[in-house]
Amino acid sequence: MKALEEKILAEGKVLPGNILKVGSFLNHQLDVDFIMQMGQEIARLFADSGVSKILTIETSGIAIAMGAAAALHVPVVFAKKHRTGNLSGEIYTTVVHSYTHGQDYNVVVSRDFLTPKDHVLLVDDFLANGKALEGLIDLVGQAGAQLCGAACAIEKGFQHGGDSLRAAGIRVESLAIIDQMDDSAVIFRPQPAADGAPISI
Amino acid sequence: MKALEEKILAEGKVLPGNILKVGSFLNHQLDVDFIMQMGQEIARLFADSGVSKILTIETSGIAIAMGAAAALHVPVVFAKKHRTGNLSGEIYTTVVHSYTHGQDYNVVVSRDFLTPKDHVLLVDDFLANGKALEGLIDLVGQAGAQLCGAACAIEKGFQHGGDSLRAAGIRVESLAIIDQMDDSAVIFRPQPAADGAPISI
Numbered sequence: 001m002k003a004l005e006e007k008i009l010a011e012g013k014v015l016p017g018n019i020l021k022v023g024s025f026l027n028h029q030l031d032v033d034f035i036m037q038m039g040q041e042i043a044r045l046f047a048d049s050g051v052s053k054i055l056t057i058e059t060s061g062i063a064i065a066m067g068a069a070a071a072l073h074v075p076v077v078f079a080k081k082h083r084t085g086n087l088s089g090e091i092y093t094t095v096v097h098s099y100t101h102g103q104d105y106n107v108v109v110s111r112d113f114l115t116p117k118d119h120v121l122l123v124d125d126f127l128a129n130g131k132a133l134e135g136l137i138d139l140v141g142q143a144g145a146q147l148c149g150a151a152c153a154i155e156k157g158f159q160h161g162g163d164s165l166r167a168a169g170i171r172v173e174s175l176a177i178i179d180q181m182d183d184s185a186v187i188f189r190p191q192p193a194a195d196g197a198p199i200s201i
Numbered sequence: 202m203k204a205l206e207e208k209i210l211a212e213g214k215v216l217p218g219n220i221l222k223v224g225s226f227l228n229h230q231l232d233v234d235f236i237m238q239m240g241q242e243i244a245r246l247f248a249d250s251g252v253s254k255i256l257t258i259e260t261s262g263i264a265i266a267m268g269a270a271a272a273l274h275v276p277v278v279f280a281k282k283h284r285t286g287n288l289s290g291e292i293y294t295t296v297v298h299s300y301t302h303g304q305d306y307n308v309v310v311s312r313d314f315l316t317p318k319d320h321v322l323l324v325d326d327f328l329a330n331g332k333a334l335e336g337l338i339d340l341v342g343q344a345g346a347q348l349c350g351a352a353c354a355i356e357k358g359f360q361h362g363g364d365s366l367r368a369a370g371i372r373v374e375s376l377a378i379i380d381q382m383d384d385s386a387v388i389f390r391p392q393p394a395a396d397g398a399p400i401s402i
Contacts, residue, residue, distance in 0.1 A: 029314040030263075030277040032270035058260045059279075062231075066267045069233035076231040078260070113230040 001041050001175040004153065005188050007034065008176060014183050018128075018156065019100070026125055026153060027060035038175055039067020042123065042151040045173045046072070049148040051121040053077060055114070055140065057096070057107060057132050064153050065123040072121075077113045079139060081105040092142040096135035099128055107135050109143075116144035127152035127174055130161025137170070154178065157189050202242050202376040205354065206389050208235065209377060215384050219329075219357065220301070227326055227354060228261035239376055240268020243324065243352040246374045247273070250349040252322040254278060256315065256337050258297070258308060265354050266324040273322075278314045280337060282306040293343040297336035300329055308336050310344075317345035328353035328375055331362025338371070355379065358390050 013021040025031035042064075051072055056065035057079045065076045081096075082105070091108040098105060114120070122136045133150050140147050149171030155162045157179040165172050177189035214222040226232035243265075252273055257266035258280045266277045282297075283306070292309040299306060315321070323337045334351050341348050350372030356363045358380040366373050378390035 023311065024313070025276075028278065028281070028311055030267065030270070030279070032267055032277055033274055035267075036271055059263070059281075062260065062263045063267055063277075066231065066233055066236075066264055069231070070237055070271070073234055075226075076233055076264075077229065078231070080229070080260075110224060110229055112225070 001038065002193060003034070004038060004176045007031075008154065008178075008186060012186065014181050014186065018159070018181075020126075020154065020156070020178070020181065020186075022154065026063070030063045032063075035063050035067040036070060037067075038064060038153055039069070040071045041175060042068040042121075042173070043071035045151065046121055046148060049121065049171075050119045051148050052117070052119040053114075053121075053145075054123050055079065055109070055120050055136055056123045057081070057136060060126075061124040061132075064125050068121070068123050068151065076123075077109060079107045079109045079136060081107055092139045094135045094138040094142075097131050099131070107139070109139050111143070114139065114143035114145055118143065118145040119148050120145050121148045122150040123152070124150070125153050127155040127162050127172070128159040130159075130165055133161070133165060133172075149173065151175075156181075202239065203394060204235070205239060205377045208232075209355065209379075209387060213387065215382050215387065219360070219382075221355065221357070221379070221382065221387075223355065227264070231264045233264075236264050236268040237271060238268075239265060239354055240270070241272045242376060243269040243322075243374070244272035246352065247322055247349060250322065250372075251320045252349050253318070253320040254315075254322075254346075255324050256280065256310070256321050256341065257324045258282070258333055258337060261327075262325040262333075265326050269322070269324050269352065275322075277324075278310060280308045280310045280340060282308055293340045295336045295339040295343075298332050300332065308340070310340050312344070315340065315344040315346055319344065319346040320349050321346050322349045323351035324353070325351070326354050328356040328363050328373070329360040331360075331366055334362070334366060334373075350374065352376075357382075 011024045090111040093108045152174045155174035155177040157177045180187040212225045291312045294309045353375045356375035356378040358378045381388040
């Protein structure tokens with residue numbers, strides 16, 4: 001999605017440790033009109049997949065998941081990183097290692113909201129080593145639900161989580177894939193544009 | 202908002218400790234089409250307030266804030282409950298006590314995304330004792346921004362946080378106000394409907 005690549009170039013900041021800061025529009029301040037556009041693009045990509053529910057993980061996946069869900073007219077379920085007092089009843093649970101925070105989380109979803117009837121699209125803001133998506137895939141499997149695929153805003157291609165999932169046969173669509181980045185340049189992987197033509201930045 | 206009152210009656214569950222579970226549509230599973238409708242109602246209520254930015258608090262405020270922001274075409278900033286590795290730069294910070302979790306959080310916003318130019322509408326899913334809104338009001342004050350008011354989906358009127366804020370001169374709009382609840386009944390405070398007529402359930 002060319003508009004996202006341009007926004008990353010205009011507003012993103014690369015910090016040491018392979019961190020890309022996009023807090024101006026994606027995960028602290030939210031450019032909601034732009035996030036709704038990204039959601040429409042995700043909906044276009046998965047229009048024929050029979051998606052009945054979107055699964056994401058708190059916190060920063062919620063906004064892009066909302067954008068996609070508004071375009072697909074399906075509910076979102078967000079997996080929670082801690083079991084809280086408000087999450088009673090039976091749950092599915094898995095463990096996810098957070099690269100950003102350097103620690104493991106218990107990630108849980110209520111059994112009420114993920115069932116064998118669901119056709120699930122995973123949506124998240126970032127895809128790096130793929131650990132968050134692997135955790136969500138585990139939850140989908142525990143529920144006996146159907147996995148339609150995964151959509152992310154920004155994939156760090158050089159961390160290879162997306163390619164591993166694709167090699168495992170999962171459809172993974174990222175609106176921008178960064179193959180290389182440092183404080184002087186961000187290099188995107190060429191992808192087909194919405195009209196089928198290759199894009200270049 | 203009559204549709205919200207009806208949804209609370211149909212799907213909400215009252216648990217001991219004054220907890221109202223609305224995880225089927227508001228804070229675990231998200232009924233996105235309905236949340237977008239709630240956002241439109243918030244936008245209608247504050248249409249003349251010159252809102253330039255919505256401020257909410259992670260996690261469960263993000264969805265309703267997105268709905269309001271999509272209708273008002275303004276960005277959202279969500280305050281974070283922990284200082285994370287990704288939140289570099291100078292921050293505004295305050296302490297909020299969580300009734301649900303029984304603990305204090307540091308709540309932070311980057312100075313980059315809250316400035317004296319902003320006209321801020323606070324949005325959250327629940328309003329109970331008002332501690333979360335008080336924290337956000339503190340952050341708005343630290344930034345020297347203008348406060349337009351606060352909008353919440355569900356106010357627990359019997360915990361009086363909303364009334365205290367109103368008494369302090371802040372415009373607080375809640376789409377449903379619960380004056381009394383137990384496991385057999387939920388009693389709503391009468392409010393003017395969108396057309397000005399009083400509503401009754």
